[in-house]
Amino acid sequence: MAHSVEVLLRPAVELYTVAICTAAATLCLVAPWSLALSPLLGHGSALAFLTFGIIRFRDAWTILRYRRNIRRLPRYMITSRDVPVSQQRLFVGRGFRWDQRHTHRLMQTYRPEFRRYVEPTTPYRLARRLEERLEFAPFPLSRLARLTSWDTPFNPVRPLPPVGGMPRLHGIEPNEIDVTLPLGERVGHSLVLGTTRVGKTRLAELFITQDIRRKSALGEHEVVIVFDPKGDADLLKRMYVEARRAGREGEFYVFHLGWPDISARYNAVGRFGRISEVATRIAGQLSGEGNSAAFREFAWRFVNIIARALVELGQRPDYLLIQRHVINIDALFMEYAAQFFAKTEPKAWEIIVQLEARLNDKNIPRNMIGREKRVIAIEQYLSQVRVYDPVLDGLRSAVRYDRTYFDKIVASLLPLLEKLTTGKTAQLLAPDYADLNDPRPIFDWMQIIRKRAVVYVGLDALSDAEVAAAVGNSMFSDLVSVAGHIYKFGVDDGLPGVASDVKVPINVHADEFNELMGDEFIPMVNKGGGAGIQVTAYTQTLSDIEARIGNRAKAGQVVGNFNNLFMLRVRETATAELLTRQLPKVEVYATSLMSGATDSSDPHGNTAFTSNTQDRISSTSVPLIEPAHVVGLPKGQCFALIEGGNLWKVRMPLPAHDPDEDMPKDLQELAGYMRQRYVEAGDWWDHQAGPQLQNTELPADLAEGSLQMANADEEKKG
Structure with a gap:
């Protein structure tokens, strides 16, 4: 059986034929008599020679272009205005579907006889x-x-170009096409893996640009939510420019912890389907390892008691209120008891006042020392009168703890609440809904989804990684809750005269998502697709996910819910094997020259020896791609495993940047601040927090005092 072995790394010998055909065609036109041809036959022969020469030139051009692409790929740049936006497919870049031919060509580039065509x-x-x-x-x-x-x-x-890697990985296929992902596949979620500075954020820009500008058949836009822990100014600018281009600047929200003066406001615990979600979102940020698990459960219980009481009192929970009542739960106990007795037993306060008047240091129970007398009187009254109210019973159990003991068991909760309620950050996370003079908008996820809005969430992780992770995790928890509500009741539940079953695509882009995720992220990627949530997550390695969750099985559970995988250059072999182990092995062919000579055993014969030369074709089973190929990818290129395991080799365009003048002045200032503070993704958690913008000015009295101290020091030195 004969096998044809494709060899494109070779001299373009077809050019010799092209030269001969050109000379022959010229001779047929100029001097047909020299070939014993009439002028008419000369013209026909020239046409035949030219036709054959063109065919051979096309073959030669294929060889020349292939050899050029192996060393240097042609430039691929498009402006953001020219990014194709389809209602059916998501544009990824240009590339080709990888199959056995490309593995064969790639193996040839490593052979020593072809080195001169590959190396500079x-x-x-x-x-x-x-x-x-x-x-x-x-x-x-x-x-x-x-x-x-x-x-x-x-x-x-x-x-x-300064992209590094091996150009041959993409140059082995000169005929590129547009690579796209059907929008129906995005509900299965997408995972983008790549090490620092290889193009993850630029790929995010490409996807987000299309998500912002895409319209459905009914003319409605899609929801776009972007989580950016580091703070990439170019990404923020791209989002605003595209929102303005699509006529959506009125639906564009910026939430940024590092720039609270112009940030929108958001109450992470203000909206919930069940009251217990408030405690879960707050206590979920605490460590659950070892002995800390018990303290986290205590913290969850007390936050849940406080949240239930606040809701019964008609108050919306927020971080400030919860912190206030964790520090002093007596006030909440008295306030709730006053409301409860006013409804059920108006005369109870007379007895409580009498009990309070009889209290002194001698008859106060030991466990109630340090509590207010009114609290002790209410407790004594409730112990005498059988009253059942779950909220009141919960508050009562909290105040019956010894004050010192209570402070110890909630000690792990207070630092977290302090971080979330310090400085101007408290204005963002615990907004005052009654302050009509504050121009900063307040949003929640249901409102964002109903308005089909665009949201940029900058968490300023360089300044305080713990607060960034806590806020981002709370936002994820809130989004999971909203997704559950949408799945059960639809987007327009509760709106008058609206009964729409249309599923709204909710595009969630989470950069460095491993730093934001918790246990609640698993149900988001597992069941969020039913509510229209389409998660595109970006991170460096699989180890980042495992380190964040702390459990290899759960990390595998998260990764297993991503149906689409985009693998840029990575440095961890285990991460590369996430792609390569899912691919089959293929047969590649190689030619080898075999020659030999055999002496004749007959000294009287006419033949002294016999020789033979053979070309042998052998096949070898090799993986479709190796982890080393993933490690050697140039910047801006990736392997994409999409549409049920089809492997594509893609290179992405870099959208041209629009000038800053397209942005409002406050967003220009924010973008400039983010550029100064931007740190590569692999290093931001190791840097010391820089100065907070909201804390750059001291109060007048402190500033005056510090100035006097400085003058005194100068006098002493003098």
Whole structure:
């Protein structure tokens, strides 16, 4: 059985045929008599030679283009205005579907006989070496380096783009097509993996641009929610520019912990389906390892008691109220008891006042020492009168604890609440709904979904990673609760005269999502698709997810719910194997030259020896791609496992940046601040927190005092 082995790394020998055909066609036109042809037959022969020459030139051009792409890919840039937006598919980039042919071609590039077609040419290496030496040369000579480094097609030794990696991974297929993902597949969620500075955020820009501008058949936009822990100014700017281009700037919200003066406000515990969700969102931020688990359960119980009491009193829970009542639960106990007795037993207060008057240091129970006398009197009254109210019983059990003991068991909760309610951050997370003079909008997720809004959530993780994680985790918990409500009752539940069963796509983009996720993220990716939530998560490695959750099985549970995988360059082999282990093995063919000679055993014969030469074709089973290929990806390129396990090799375009003038002045200032504070994703948690903008000015009395101290020090030195 004969096998044809494709070899594209070779000299373009078809050009010899093209030259002969061109010369023959010229001779047929100019001197047909030299070939014993009439002028008419000469024209026909010239046409035949030219036709054959064109066919062979196309074959030669395929070889030449393939060899060029192996070393340097052509540029691929499009402006953001030209990003295709479809109602059916999500545009990813340009590329090709990877199959056995491409594995075969890639294996050939590693063979020593093809090295000269893959490695940089000798003039290229000499030009780079000359640039290194001319860097420290005197002035006139140092300018010569600009000639060799001139980035233009007319420069035969121009440098490669600073993307690193191996261009051959994409150059093995010259015929690219647009790679797209059907929108119906996005409900299965997408995971983008890649190490620092290889294009994850730029890929997010591409996806978010399309999500913001996409319209349904009914003319409605989609919900876009972006979580950005680090704070990428270009991403914020891209979102605003695209929202304005789509006519949605009125539906654009910016929530940023590091810039509270212009940020929208959000109450992470103000909306819930069940009251117990408030305690879950707060206590869920506490450590549950070892002995801390018991303290977390105590904290959950007391926050739940406080939240139930606040709701019964007609107050909306927020971090400030919960902190206030955790520190002093006596006030809440008295306030709730006053309301309860006013409804059920109006004369109870007379007895309580009498009991309070009889109290002194001698007859106060030991466990109630330090409590207010009114609290003790209410407790004594309730112990005499059988009254059943679950909220009142919960508050009563809390105040019966010894004050010192109570402070100890909620000690782990107070630092978290302090972080969430310190400075101007409290205005964002515990908004005053009655303050009509505050222009900053207040939003919740149901409102955002109904308005089809665009939300940018900047968590300023560099300043305080713990607060960023707590707020982001609370937002995820709130979003899971809203998704459950939508799944059961629909988006328009409770609105008068509206009965729509249309599912609204909710596009959630979570950059560095491993720093924000908790146990509640699992039901979001597992069951959120039923409510229209489409999660696109971005992170560096699988270990980041496992380290955050603290459980390998749960980390595998999270990853197993992502149907679409985009793998950029990674540095962890285990992460690369998440892709490569899901791919089959294929057969690749290789040719080998076999030659030999055999001496004749007959000394009197006419044949002294016999020789033979053979071309053998052997096949080898190899993986479709290896982890080393994922590690060697250039920036801006990825392998995409989409549509039920189809492997695509993709390179993404970089949308052109729009000028800052397209943004309002306050957002321009915010973008400038974010650029100054931006840190690469792999390092932001190791940096010390920078100065908070909201705390840069001291109060007048403190500033005056510090100035006096400084003057006194100067006098002493003098």
